[in-house]
Amino acid sequence: MSSHGRSATDEEPLPTTAERKAVILESGAAPGKDWVIVTRSLKRDYDMGGEVVHALRGVDLAVRRNEYVAIMGPSGSGKSTLMNLIGCLDTPSSGEYWLNGQMVSKMSDDALARVRNKEIGFVFQTFNLLPRASALHNVELPLVYAGVSSSERKRRASAALERVQLADRMTHRPNELSGGQRQRVAIARALVNDPSILLADEPTGNLDSQTSAEIMNVFEGLAAHGQTVIMVTHEADIAAHARRVVVLRDGVIASDDRRAAFVQKVGLPV
């Protein structure tokens, strides 16, 4: 169904397994500035009425700047938990998480809010736009919390909307936009603060296949321009758009492959 559009940078060398291992094993040390995400034995337990559920049982993940990574896994594999941790919406029970050189795993609520604002651009399955605000205002919102002046906000938000080809829809409210357009507004909002990572949670989950392909093209383009993209999905054919696919099973990483190997493994048509 989907055409696995490949960018020119497809063959760029990814970090080797040895390099990844090296950065992960240096426990307690800040990774080099090329590494945008490093997690060391990341664990997250939930207390479900006396019974402890181990959602993540020790995840070691290293992502270098400019990588385009898909995190895949069936429901219950812990991928949503991992996404919440990577997105700084939650803190781990144990382990380290370094985001863009900062140790964020022990930060306070407000410090995490700052990190989310500066380092992370979220794209959600359900778009999560403010229904009563215009596209422009939705895109401005992260800048509002970053304390950017009104005129500068307008300028940067319009630029972000132009990047996703929505320059002519700035004054429209979400309910006046199609699903694909809404998701592009959400992408513009995610990009407006120039984040270290674009974190997408099932970005095509609510879209038809044609619109999904359109959104995947947007991601492809961003990755080609050097944006680090982390995409969480349970669909193999969507995951196959990324240059690297991490598969999670029962709270641990089951496999970590380049696209070619992943495509071959799951038997997707090439």
Added chain:
Amino acid sequence: MAFFESVRLALQQIRVQKLKSFFTLIGVMIGVMFLIAVVSIVEGMSRYMTDEFAARILGVNTFTFRRMPDVFVGDITDSTWREWQRRPRVTQADVDVVREALPSGVRSAVENVRFIYATSAFNRPRQVMAFGTEAAYFQIKKYDIASGRPFTPQETQLGSPVVVIGTEVATHFFPDLDPVGRELRIAGTPYQVIGVLEKQGSIFGFSMDRMAIAPYTSPMSRATNPRGDIDGLVVQAPRAEVLGDAMEEVRSVMRGFRGLTPGQPDNFAMETSDDALSFFAELRGRMIAIGTALPAIGLIVGAMVIMNIMLVAVAERTHEIGIRKAIGARQKDIRRQFLVESATLSVIGAILGISLGIGLAKLVAAFTPLPASVAPWSIAAAIIVGAGVGIMAGFYPATRAARLDPIIALQRE
């Protein structure tokens, strides 16, 4: 997030839900309305007391030497009252002694007052407020003569039957006529009208134009003071300091004249406008306390309504809070957003309440003899109270919103 951004957001929220917002702020609105109305009326009365009543009836820098206080505060016990009744009456001899003691430049005039029937050839008999006094009285009271002249010290000395009348007396007894030179009978004695006062207006609905002012030595005194005593001596000093000195001097001289030993209390009274004002200040304090206690209950109810509505708003907008937190809103950003929203609601309520309260005060002033004067401080206070009520009412809901877990909030639809 900037403060104005929060206000803009709050106003947008209020615009979207106009009717709900209106019902939310109605409690604060009514509370503030009564607050402003009550304070305005009390303030109006108090202004009236200082500007009009105290200055016009008692006079500025003035004291009155009398047998007992004319205006007194609160309850008078029986024993006090009996003590007052036992005091000697003020006589001409007392007045002469007091005058002797006064420093130069201080004016004084005897003041005897009774309501007495007067008659003229042109209308039915009617009661007038008869003043037996002296020439200096016109200067002390700043009574201007509209036509004719005041009486002279010589006429006082001779006890001439001449009278200066108020405008109401003039129009009643001499309809469409020039009263000057005509005859007015006061207590049976024919008086010649020699002057008409400027219109004085009324105080607490009590007309100041029904006066008939004649020399206290004239035949009228048989009716005003049949025992031959004197009601009081009004003394006016040019400055407040001189007034104090004069009072001290009069006190010591009078105590000597009356033969009081050091242990005995004064058996006379010296009343100043301050006495009357202190009485009113006490009254005003009580009226403000009572008058604001009731609207305060309204404000508490208003605060509870706002708190409830804000809790509902937080519940309704949980998902929005999740979005805002996900993209970087800190706890204080969210808290401020909801605090500003409830404060804005409440301040709008207060502003509506202020306008209605001013209207109510004006209405009361127009249809009752109660004066009303809107005090600027009460408007500022109402806005501060409004904002305070909003912030207090919004604090708990805003804190709840601020503490929401972004993951859970995002999952709520």
